[in-house]
Amino acid sequence: MSLFCSLREAIARNVHDGDVVAMEGFTHLIPFAAGHEVIRQGLKNLTLVRMTPDLLYDQLIGMGAVHRLIFSWGGNPGVGSLHRLREAVEQGWPCPLELEEHSHAAMANAYEAGATNLPFAVLRGYRGVDLPKVNSRIRTVQCPFTGEVLAAVPAIRPDVTLIHAQRADKEGNVLLEGIVGVQKQAVLAAKRAVVTVEEQVEELSAPSLNSVILPSWTMSAVVVVPGGAYPSYAQGYYRRANDFYIQWDEISRDRDRFRAWMHENVLSRGPEAYAVHARGRG
Amino acid sequence: MGHVISGFSPGEMMTVAAARALKSTDVCFVGIGAPSAACNLARMTHAPGITLIYESGTIGTRPTILPLSIGDGELCETALTTVSVPEMFRYWLQGGRITVGFLAGAQIDRYANLNTTVVGAYEAPKVRLPGGGGAPEIASCCGEVFITMAMSRRSFVASLDFVTSMGHGSGAGSREAIGVTTKGPTRVITDLCVLEPDSQTRELTVVSLHPGVTEAAVREACGWPLKIAREVGKTSPPAEEELRVLRDLHARTIRAHAGAS
Numbered sequence: 001m002s003l004f005c006s007l008r009e010a011i012a013r014n015v016h017d018g019d020v021v022a023m024e025g026f027t028h029l030i031p032f033a034a035g036h037e038v039i040r041q042g043l044k045n046l047t048l049v050r051m052t053p054d055l056l057y058d059q060l061i062g063m064g065a066v067h068r069l070i071f072s073w074g075g076n077p078g079v080g081s082l083h084r085l086r087e088a089v090e091q092g093w094p095c096p097l098e099l100e101e102h103s104h105a106a107m108a109n110a111y112e113a114g115a116t117n118l119p120f121a122v123l124r125g126y127r128g129v130d131l132p133k134v135n136s137r138i139r140t141v142q143c144p145f146t147g148e149v150l151a152a153v154p155a156i157r158p159d160v161t162l163i164h165a166q167r168a169d170k171e172g173n174v175l176l177e178g179i180v181g182v183q184k185q186a187v188l189a190a191k192r193a194v195v196t197v198e199e200q201v202e203e204l205s206a207p208s209l210n211s212v213i214l215p216s217w218t219m220s221a222v223v224v225v226p227g228g229a230y231p232s233y234a235q236g237y238y239r240r241a242n243d244f245y246i247q248w249d250e251i252s253r254d255r256d257r258f259r260a261w262m263h264e265n266v267l268s269r270g271p272e273a274y275a276v277h278a279r280g281r282g
Numbered sequence: 283m284g285h286v287i288s289g290f291s292p293g294e295m296m297t298v299a300a301a302r303a304l305k306s307t308d309v310c311f312v313g314i315g316a317p318s319a320a321c322n323l324a325r326m327t328h329a330p331g332i333t334l335i336y337e338s339g340t341i342g343t344r345p346t347i348l349p350l351s352i353g354d355g356e357l358c359e360t361a362l363t364t365v366s367v368p369e370m371f372r373y374w375l376q377g378g379r380i381t382v383g384f385l386a387g388a389q390i391d392r393y394a395n396l397n398t399t400v401v402g403a404y405e406a407p408k409v410r411l412p413g414g415g416g417a418p419e420i421a422s423c424c425g426e427v428f429i430t431m432a433m434s435r436r437s438f439v440a441s442l443d444f445v446t447s448m449g450h451g452s453g454a455g456s457r458e459a460i461g462v463t464t465k466g467p468t469r470v471i472t473d474l475c476v477l478e479p480d481s482q483t484r485e486l487t488v489v490s491l492h493p494g495v496t497e498a499a500v501r502e503a504c505g506w507p508l509k510i511a512r513e514v515g516k517t518s519p520p521a522e523e524e525l526r527v528l529r530d531l532h533a534r535t536i537r538a539h540a541g542a543s
Contacts, residue, residue: 026338104419108368
C-alpha cells in the first residue's frame with residue numbers, strides 16, 4: 001500500500017471508532033485538516049489525547065466524536081475558555097465527557113515513556129496539589145536507590161497519532177522544525193501514525209543536521225495538505241491566525257452557531273479548502 | 283474596581299510593579315497573560331539580560347510583541363534555541379535550571395496556593411477552567427515563584443475550590459514537609475498592592491500599597507482578613523519610560539493580533 005494517499009483514505013484506514021487518538025501540536029503545526037476529516041467520517045467514541053486541547057478538540061467534542069479526554073491544559077490560549085469542552089463537562093452536551101487530567105510535565109513524560117516502550121513515566125511532580133486526588137492514574141513509585149517518593153503516570157500509547165509537518169521527501173521521510181512540541185514522541189509512542197505536510201519536495205534539505213526528521217518507515221500514511229495546520233501555523237509557510245482564535249470565542253459560544261459553522265466550514269468541505277491559507281501569510 | 287489614578291491605570295501599575303520584581307540575571311519561566319506582559323516589560327527596560335522561557339520550548343526568547351499563545355511563531359523566531367516539550371519539562375524545569383517561575387491564576391488563597399482548574403466541585407464543576415498546564419511543576423521546581431493577578435473577592439478567596447499548584451500549603455513548613463526544597467511564592471503583585479509571605483507564618487502580607495490605594499480598599503478586595511505590614515511601603519508610580527515602553531508594547535501587540543489575516 002502506498003505511503004502517500006488521500007486524506008480520506010489515510011483516516012479511513014488508520015482511525016477507527018473507539019480508538020485512542022493523539023492529535024499533537026503545541027500551538028504550532030496542529031493537524032486541523034486531519035482532525036476535520038475525522039469529524040467528516042463521523043468517527044465516534046474516541047479517546048482523545050493531547051497536552052493542549054484547543055480549537056480542534058473543541059470542535060471534535062462539540063460534534064460528539066469524543067467520550068474521553070486525556071489532557072493537561074484545555075483552553076483557547078490567550079483568549080479564554082473552550083466553550084464546547086466546557087459545555088460537555090458542565091452539562092454533558094452533546095454527550096458526557098470523561099476527563100483524565102494531568103500536568104504538562106506528566107504528559108510530556110508519559111509520551112516519552114510511550115516512545116521508549118516503558119510502562120510508565122516517573123517525575124518529580126504533583127507535589128502538594130489536588131490532581132492526584134481526582135485522577136487515580138497518578139500514583140507514586142519509590143526510588144530503589146535513594147528511597148525518594150516520585151510521581152508515576154502510565155505511558156501514553158495511542159492507537160494512532162495524527163500530526164502536521166512542514167514537508168516530506170519523495171520517500172515519505174518527514175521534517176518538522178520550529179516549536180516541535182511532543183510530536184516525535186507521540187508518533188513513536190503510537191501503533192500507527194498519519195502525517196499531513198505542507199508540501200512534498202525532492203529532497204528534505206534539512207537546514208540543520210539536527211532537524212527533527214521522522215523516517216518514512218515510522219509512518220502509516222503521509223498526505224500533502226497545504227495549509228493543513230490553519231488556523232494554527234507552519235513555521236516558514238504561514239503565521240498563526242490569532243484573529244481566528246479570537247473569533248472562535250464568539251462562534252463556539254452558542255450551540256447552533258457552532259453547528260452552523262461546522263457544517264459550512266468542515267462538513268461540506270474537503271482538505272483542498274485549506275490551500276488558500278497556505279499562501280501569502282508567511 | 284474603579285480605582286482610576288491620574289496618568290495610569292491599575293492594570294498598568296500591576297504590570298510595572300511585576301516587571302520590577304525581575305532582575306537581568308534571572309532565568310524566568312513565563313506564564314501566559316499578565317506574567318508575559320510583565321516579563322517582556324522587564325526585558326525591554328531594566329533587565330535586558332533576562333532569559334525568558336516559555337513552556338512551548340523557546341529559551342531566551344525576545345519577542346517584539348506579546349504572544350497571544352505560549353507557542354506563537356514570534357517566540358521561536360526570536361529565541362536563542364527551541365527545545366522539545368519533554369526536554370523543556372525534564373532537563374530545564376525539573377533539572378533545576380530556572381530561577382523564577384511567573385504565574386497567574388483564577389483563584390489564590392492566603393498561602394499563595396493557586397487554582398486554575400475548577401470553580402465548584404471537580405466532578406460537577408460550576409465553571410470548568412483550563413487546568414494546570416505547566417503550573418504544578420513550575421510552582422515546585424523553580425527557585426522561587428512570583429504571582430501576578432488582579433485583586434477581587436472572587437479571585438482572592440478564603441478557601442480554594444481546587445489546589446492546582448502549591449504555594450505555601452497550609453502555612454510554614456508545608457513545603458519542607460513533603461520534600462519540596464524551593465522557596466515557592468515570594469511575591470504577589472496585584473493591581474492594588476504587593477504582598478509577600480510573612481517570614482514566620484508564610485501568610486501573604488501587604489508590604490506595599492500602590493499610589494492612591496488605601497488599606498481599606500485592599501481589605502475590601504480580599505476574601506480573607508488581610509494582614510498588612512506595620513510599616514507598609516508605597517509603590518513608586520510608573521516612571522515615564524516604563525509607561526511608554528508598556529503602552530508601545532500593547533499597541534504593537536493589538537495591531538499584530540488583529541492584522542493576522
